[in-house]
Amino acid sequence: MSDTYVTFHGWVGNEVTHRDPNGVSVVNFRVASTPRIKRKGEWMDGDTTWYSVSAWRGLADNIRESVKKGDAVIVHGRLRSEAWTREDGQTSTTLIVEASFVGHDLNRGTSSFLRSSRPERNEVDVHEEIADMVHRGADDLTPMDSWGNPRGTESDQPAA
Known part of the structure; x- marks a missing residue:
């Protein structure tokens, strides 16, 4: 089955709601999109379409x-x-968009961009760390079993 992707613009119709189920951030909000159409030489509003928008994680x-x-x-x-x-008892249909991108419509106003901060990473010189591991003596290394798991000392072993 093919996915259908859409791009539309409109006005946010409610406050953005945020949840954090199972530690994964998700927001939901609704957007009203009303096209301008020309009928009999006059510009007028077309029918408004409402979209429910969801976005996950960093977005x-x-x-x-x-x-x-x-x-x-x-x-x-x-x-x-x-x-x-x-x-x-009537059946209704809701249009839901799982957002990949969301931004302010700069035809309608201005916005100011602030870069998101990335999660902290240890600034380690990988080459230096590898060289250190290669030149370590065997007695400095953690003993491993055949599966690559650290082998504990005799005191770590369960009593028989």
């Missing part, structure tokens, strides 16, 4: 910090639809 964190209700945004992501039954 979710950045959206949580950047996007607010009423912001003009551009969204690109994978489109799917979900049918559900309303309380009155």
Whole structure:
């Protein structure tokens, strides 16, 4: 089955909600997209389409910090639809976009970019560390079993 990707612009219709299920960041928000169409020589608003947008991990964190209700945004992501039954018994369809990219629509206003910080990494000279390991004496190395697991001392072994 092929995935359908869409790109659209519109206005954020609610506050961004953030959750952290199983330690993975996710946000959800709705976007209203209303096209301008020309009918009989006059420009008018077309029908508004509402999209439910979700984003995960780092993108979710950045959206949580950047996007607010009423912001003009551009969204690109994978489109799917979900049918559900309303309380009155009628069937409705929701358009859901799992976002790959989200940004402010700069045709509608200005924005200021702040680079996200990356998780801290140890700044280790890999070549120096490898050379140190190669030149270490056998008595300085951790004993390993045939599976590459560190072999414990006799005191680490369970009693028989």
